[in-house]
Amino acid sequence: MSHGNHQDRLNESLSALMDGEVSELELQRLLKASAASADFGARWSRYQLAASVLRREQVAPVDSGLAASISAAIEREDSLSQSAGGGAEAADGLANSRWWRPLSRGAVAATVAFAAILGVQQISTVQRDVQPGAELVAEVERPAQPVVQSSPQPSGFYVPAPTTRSVSTAGPRFVPDYQPGAGEQAVIQQMPTPELMRHLNRVMIEHSEQAAHVGSQGMVPFARATYGEEVGM
Amino acid sequence: MREPGNERSHLGSTIRRANNLLLALFLLAPAAYAQQLGGGSPSADTPVVDGTAVDSSAVDSTAVDNFVVENPPADNAIADHPIADSAIAGSASVEVEQWLGKLARAVTELEYRGLVTFEHAGILETLQVVHAVRDGEQVERVRYLSGDPRELISHGSGKNCERTSGPIARTGLWSRVGQQEVQRAYQFILRGEERIADRDTVVIEARPRDRHRLGLVVNLDRETGLPLKTMLVGAQGRVLERYQFVQLDLSPVQDSDLQPQSADARRMDNNNPCSTSQSRWQLSWVPDGFKPVSVKPLSDGDMLVFSDGLSVFTVFVQRLGPELNFKGRAIRGATVAYMDRIEVDGVAYTVTVVGEIPDATAQRVASAVTVEG
Numbered sequence: 001m002s003h004g005n006h007q008d009r010l011n012e013s014l015s016a017l018m019d020g021e022v023s024e025l026e027l028q029r030l031l032k033a034s035a036a037s038a039d040f041g042a043r044w045s046r047y048q049l050a051a052s053v054l055r056r057e058q059v060a061p062v063d064s065g066l067a068a069s070i071s072a073a074i075e076r077e078d079s080l081s082q083s084a085g086g087g088a089e090a091a092d093g094l095a096n097s098r099w100w101r102p103l104s105r106g107a108v109a110a111t112v113a114f115a116a117i118l119g120v121q122q123i124s125t126v127q128r129d130v131q132p133g134a135e136l137v138a139e140v141e142r143p144a145q146p147v148v149q150s151s152p153q154p155s156g157f158y159v160p161a162p163t164t165r166s167v168s169t170a171g172p173r174f175v176p177d178y179q180p181g182a183g184e185q186a187v188i189q190q191m192p193t194p195e196l197m198r199h200l201n202r203v204m205i206e207h208s209e210q211a212a213h214v215g216s217q218g219m220v221p222f223a224r225a226t227y228g229e230e231v232g233m
Numbered sequence: 234m235r236e237p238g239n240e241r242s243h244l245g246s247t248i249r250r251a252n253n254l255l256l257a258l259f260l261l262a263p264a265a266y267a268q269q270l271g272g273g274s275p276s277a278d279t280p281v282v283d284g285t286a287v288d289s290s291a292v293d294s295t296a297v298d299n300f301v302v303e304n305p306p307a308d309n310a311i312a313d314h315p316i317a318d319s320a321i322a323g324s325a326s327v328e329v330e331q332w333l334g335k336l337a338r339a340v341t342e343l344e345y346r347g348l349v350t351f352e353h354a355g356i357l358e359t360l361q362v363v364h365a366v367r368d369g370e371q372v373e374r375v376r377y378l379s380g381d382p383r384e385l386i387s388h389g390s391g392k393n394c395e396r397t398s399g400p401i402a403r404t405g406l407w408s409r410v411g412q413q414e415v416q417r418a419y420q421f422i423l424r425g426e427e428r429i430a431d432r433d434t435v436v437i438e439a440r441p442r443d444r445h446r447l448g449l450v451v452n453l454d455r456e457t458g459l460p461l462k463t464m465l466v467g468a469q470g471r472v473l474e475r476y477q478f479v480q481l482d483l484s485p486v487q488d489s490d491l492q493p494q495s496a497d498a499r500r501m502d503n504n505n506p507c508s509t510s511q512s513r514w515q516l517s518w519v520p521d522g523f524k525p526v527s528v529k530p531l532s533d534g535d536m537l538v539f540s541d542g543l544s545v546f547t548v549f550v551q552r553l554g555p556e557l558n559f560k561g562r563a564i565r566g567a568t569v570a571y572m573d574r575i576e577v578d579g580v581a582y583t584v585t586v587v588g589e590i591p592d593a594t595a596q597r598v599a600s601a602v603t604v605e606g
Binding site for chain 1: 340349351358360362364373375377383384385387459460463476499501526527529531536538540545546547549553556557559563565566568570583585587588589
């Protein structure tokens with residue numbers, strides 16, 4: 001009985017993982033389960049295959065070392081977030097106060113579903129305690145493409161993916177899950193200012209228009225250049 | 234190495250035939266998985282399958298090895314895959330070069346019209362695109378059919394920007410030299426065939442050789458070389474953006490098709506698209522293979538455009554005032570905008586690096602902005 005419940009919960013977590021919606025806790029549980037059971041690994045592979053086929057992608061051999069690669073990725077994430085500071089040393093002039101709010105790893109998982117402003121912080125905001133060595137966000141997975149929804153929302157940068165799991169937090173303000181007791185830093189993402197949105201739109205449009213003249217991308221850059229355009233801009 | 238290639242193409246075609254039967258999918262999937270276990274070497278990693286692929290953001294030597302190890306599909310591939318069949322290493326690369334040359338010509342010279350889906354981060358938008366050549370110049374019209382009405386008409390993008398890399402006239406995929414340059418940054422792999430918008434296409438993957446660019450999977454129309462599907466692929470084989478034709482019409486474009494359909498369509502004229510102004514801003518670091526293609530003055534700063542022949546990023550350095558003192562990144566599909574700040578002689582400038590490049594690369598580029606001298 002309890003075994004059945006456990007299995008159900010794992011399956012649910014697995015679906016969540018497919019949607020990029022899994023919390024850190026769930027992820028750990030999944031990793032443990034997949035290490036313990038070959039069956040479970042096979043199920044994951046089937047999900048992936050099915051999803052790929054649904055997306056009509058070229059289907060290729062499935063790497064069965066799922067648990068290994070995720071574990072490795074998480075470790076890398078840790079080391080990246082520590083070492084990434086090297087790249088930003090030039091910014092040190094303004095950086096002994098830390099502009100970055102660290103994205104906890106749990107938050108990283110939660111961010112995956114959002115195509116949005118990730119981690120942009122106004123420099124003038126009040127500094128808070130920051131875990132040492134964690135001020136830079138590791139290269140988080142960008143919101144990927146698995147769930148395709150037609151979007152009736154006005155286009156912009158701040159479009160939460162309308163999955164069931166994000167509905168509860170699906171306001172325009174993005175507040176990632178904060179698990180009390182997890183010991184992780186809470187992530188505070190502020191509502192982007194209209195100035196910021198305008199700026200981002202503008203630079204993305206100008207970049208795309210230039211990109212149309214470089215490389216052989218066909219009309220893709222034009223699609224990008226037009227995407228964020230506001231009516232009457 | 235050869236076995237998985239066969240399995241893959243075989244599997245691909247099997248599933249393509251069956252894919253209108255949802256039920257068949259779920260029956261096939263476990264069987265396919267069993268096949269993998271039986272025949273596959275795990276080192277034949279697959280950047281296109283979400284989540285399961287070897288993580289190419291791992292910059293360690295193993296990831297690099299994987300790139301090198303990957304060979305074109307086997308020569309004993311099954312008969313209905315002529316592309317894969319002939320892919321002995323040498324001829325495959327010649328073939329890729331031919332396809333890339335065809336692509337470069339198609340995107341500039343062909344007249345076409347079509348309906349396109351454009352997806353990123355779970356959003357699907359539909360567009361109408363028209364591409365024509367008038368007086369030797371390209372005229373393009375893009376109109377969104379979903380969401381807010383947005384329309385763009387671009388004139389005169391006939392001239393492509395040159396990378397300032399010595400004697401190379403037209404870099405990128407137009408020339409052999411340009412192609413060889415691009416191939417130093419990416420490994421091109423023929424991936425077989427797929428049907429898109431009711432047309433046969435050849436699938437080519439451009440796999441980055443380092444972590445500073447995104448991967449690209451592009452389906453070229455077998456007849457014309459026009460890209461009918463373009464996917465940008467990030468680390469872990471995640472598809473960040475997909476642009477795909479639903480319908481393609483290759484008949485000559487009428488002038489009426491180039492007229493705006495909405496009153497507030499934006500017009501863009503590109504008489505001098507690749508300006509080479511001087512800028513006081515410089516980059517102390519760019520990823521290998523990226524070279525400046527354009528330096529353009531803005532009303533409030535400068536923009537510097539860089540390309541490796543396939544990917545493009547732009548660095549903006551602007552005086553924007555304190556309300557734009559941000560640091561961090563924003564992402565839309567495959568495009569990242571990383572914002573930073575630089576202070577010179579007591580004046581704060583906003584640095585924004587925008588491009589279809591990995592986040593960490595954008596961040597590093599932003600921190601490499603310096604002032605001349």
